[in-house]
Amino acid sequence: MARRRLFAGEQLKALRITRKLRQGEMAALLGISASYLSQIENDERPLTPALTDRLQQSFPVEWQDFAADRVEPVLAALRDATADPMLGQMLPGDQVERVAEQYPAFAQAFARLWDQHRRSVQRLEAIDEALGSDSISGGRLPWEEVRDWFHHANNYVDSIDRAAERLAVRLSGTGMSPTMGQMAVWLESRGIAVEQVSGGAMRRFDPEARRLTLDPNQPIESGRFQMAYQLAAEGLREEIAAIVGEATLQSDAARQLLTVGLGNYAAGALIMPYEWFRARARELRHDIDQLRQLFGASFEQVCHRLSTLQRPQARGIPMFFCRVDMAGNITKRHSATRLQFARFGGACPLWVVHEAVAIPDRIHVQAAEMPDGVRYVSIAKGLVKPSGSYYRPPRRYAVALGCEAALADEFIYADGINLARPEAVTRIGISCRICPRDKCDQRAFPPSDRAIVVDPHARDLVPYGITDFQA
CATH class of the missing domain: 1.10.260 (434 Repressor (Amino-terminal Domain))
Structure with missing residues (x-):
């Protein structure tokens, strides 16, 4: 041949x-x-x-x-x-x-065998979903449908991203990030008055009066994002409606959530236009603090945007991103890497994101290895969002971002890690229910597909052993 x-x-x-x-x-x-x-x-x-x-x-x-x-x-x-x-x-x-x-x-035949192995791993993830899903309704909740829609879209929506990029060019005249003043002028040209009102919602729009109110007590980057959302909802209405109309969702609530999700996506794409943001991210080796200053965005907004850079022929480095609350629940998640998150419940307790929730306003760095042998460099930072009142506790959570260790040279946060030393790498899993590691002192549950053995005459940190046999 x-x-x-x-x-x-x-x-x-x-x-x-x-x-x-x-x-x-x-x-x-x-x-x-x-x-x-x-x-x-x-x-x-x-x-x-x-x-x-x-x-x-x-x-x-x-x-x-x-x-x-x-x-x-x-x-x-x-x-x-x-x-x-x-x-x-x-x-x-x-x-x-x-x-x-x-x-x-x-x-x-070899490729089929490997594909069957990959599907077996996905079936284990489905077990995790089944165990955590709503047993009363028997199906996915609206927010779960929308979460899965973005997952299957690889967290990149081409028509919205390109339309937002074109709009940013018209607003700024340069293709760079538009200012709040430029966005306010655009909204006013469409008959929308922008006002600052304390004590109300972060953003509220009255479609009858064509009036947008923003809470001035929120951080400046949050207010800018909320203004960008309204601008995108107005300027990209047809593009968003077309996507929602084609989505196979089961309820009106899910369609409304997808509309909001696409509006948020468009707002991020407007503030951080794709090509300009991608070029600066590569140039700065994904230094989030420098990027947030350059684009006037928050730490979380920059992390989320980095995970969306999946445009064909112009990709960023594949990243995973998630947000975890004080209870360990994953409230946002996306991975353009081979790492996949637990669909329900918390993440592996050995993952650095949990430490970040407890110790905020500091970037925590970790080299980790998943059970499939792939290594990652991840960062996590705990964030505290003020509530504006003593009687309303501030919101506390952490965001995590990372890439595969093979791309460590492009990720500034990997500079201080000796990836060549096995001792520097933490061995983590997706969740205890589908993690095959049998020597983990932090395990909360045995794996769903493996049998356990209990010895009444011996006790270790975990009160059972894990066999190689299916349960």
Whole structure:
């Protein structure tokens, strides 16, 4: 069988320009001569398997789209399967390609086996959902439907994101983040009066009187976000309505929640326009404090926005994001990485986010490893939102953000962690009910799919042992 030849000169050149690399610098990075690189960029020579491996290792984010439409399905599936950390070191690209070309039946069977393994993991997650779901109603609640809608959309809504970006350009004239003054002028041009009213809701809009009131006691970035929400609800009404109309939701309440969720998404995209925000995030290595100052946003808003940078051909680094309350409940969550959150209940008690809730206003950093062997660098920060009154306790919660350890060079918070030392890595899980770790002192429940054994003559920190057999 003839070896597949991959010509990707235009994509390679665009990648080099985006990363601001000269031809000689890019050639040195790939271990080839500048003249050879020039031939590749002009599609005079194809990429070799060795070069595709170097590109994947040097540019793991861009590689997701680099050759996605140029490989056959069986090869793509086999590469996904052989990249699983449970197999150990990733196999060389030329070996994977040779197997896919010379032994396609085996390659398909191996990819199917890996897919069945992945689905088994998802079934365990479904057990977690079944145990935590509303047994009275027997189905998902409206907010759960909307949460799952955003999850399946990969937390990126292209039509809304691009429309908000265009609107930001019109407001600011530069493509940068619009100011509150610019947003107020736009609203007033649509006949909407903006007023500050203390003691009321954070944001209230009277559609009859065309009057928007904002509470001046809320933090300035919160007030700015609420103004952006109203602007997006007005300026992107048709785009939001079209998406809600096509969504397969079961109730009017879910459709209303999705409308609000898309409005919030649009507000974040308006304040932090995609291309401008993505470029600054990469340039600053995702330093959240610098980004929040640059865009006039809150710590949580910046973290959430970083998790939405999934535009095809212009992705940010894959991030996970969540918000956890004082009781350990996950009230917001999204992951563009392989890490998945528990659908119900709390997260692993060993995760640094719980410490952050107890010790606010400080960034906590952790290197963690999931049961599948994938390592992550995550940060968490406890936040306190003032209530404005002694008789109303302030809201306390923590937000967490992280990426896979393979991308640590792009994440400024990984600079102080020695990822090469096993002792520096905390071994965590998704939730106790679906975590396979049998040597965890913090375990609250045994895994749902494993039998336990109890020895009345011995007691350890956890009062039972976990077997390798299914329950």
